[in-house]
Amino acid sequence: MLTIQVIHKEAYGFRELLEKCDSSKIHLVPDNFTVMNCKLASMLLSFHFLQLWPELELKGVSGVTGKNDAITHYWLELDDIVIDITGDQYNVLSPSKLNEAIVKNRPFAPVLVDHQKNSYLYNLFRIQGKERLTCGFPTIGAGFIDEMECDYRQLVG
Numbered sequence: 780m781l782t783i784q785v786i787h788k789e790a791y792g793f794r795e796l797l798e799k800c801d802s803s804k805i806h807l808v809p810d811n812f813t814v815m816n817c818k819l820a821s822m823l824l825s826f827h828f829l830q831l832w833p834e835l836e837l838k839g840v841s842g843v844t845g846k847n848d849a850i851t852h853y854w855l856e857l858d859d860i861v862i863d864i865t866g867d868q869y870n871v872l873s874p875s876k877l878n879e880a881i882v883k884n885r886p887f888a889p890v891l892v893d894h895q896k897n898s899y900l901y902n903l904f905r906i907q908g909k910e911r912l913t914c915g916f917p918t919i920g921a922g923f924i925d926e927m928e929c930d931y932r933q934l935v936g
Contacts, residue, residue, distance in 0.1 A: 781832060787892040792799055793827050794820075795888050796934045807930045813868040813889075818894040820852040820865050823918075825855055825912045826927045837912040840905025845878040852904055854891075855912070861898045863891040864914070 797820060802810045807819050818839070825837050840858040843849075854863035866887040872884045880903055895901060916924050 781835075783854045783892060783894075786857065786860060787890070788861050789828065789831065790824060790850075790864055790892050793824050793934075797823070797864070800934055805930045805933055806926055808934075811929060814871065815868070816853075817863075817865040817868065818917055819852050821855050821863075822912075822923075823927060823931060824862065824864055826916075826931050827935075828855075828857075829912070829914050829916075830931070833914040835913070839910045839912050840900075841907040841909070842900060843907045844880070844904050848905070848907070850876075850878060850881065852900070854856040854900060856864075856895070858907070859893055859895045861891060861893055863900065864889065866891050869902075 797808055797812055800808055802808050802812065807823065809816065813820065818841075821839060823837065828835055828837060835857060840854050840856055840861075842852045842854070842914060844852075852866075854861055854864075854866075856862065858882065867889045869881050870886045884899055884903065891898065891900070
């Protein structure tokens, strides 16, 4: 059975793989991971989850905040569970690039797996959109899926 503890264990382990990887060999993971990499990391994590549990229906969530919605973030959801593996990027960004609410809530943990009602994400970000992420990624371009698969194989290799 898929529990919040199992999801957390997998998310944390995958975050560690991203941190330790050689970014010169992993195309989608840049040197400055985690900053500005929330969508890429979340997409790779969704690929991982769908390899383990192909029947899942995840959602990729886009959130915005700040002046002119200039501060963005992306995370995954599974039912009422939020899964964020790059929230700690807001710990290293200059306060001048963030809004007061984000700065006040620092520090952020590298991995957040929690129920929506307990998550700070819905307090800090306005939801801009959600996309379904299912096995085979029918709404994603084939080229990007190929890149994810290649990088995933190297990450878990």
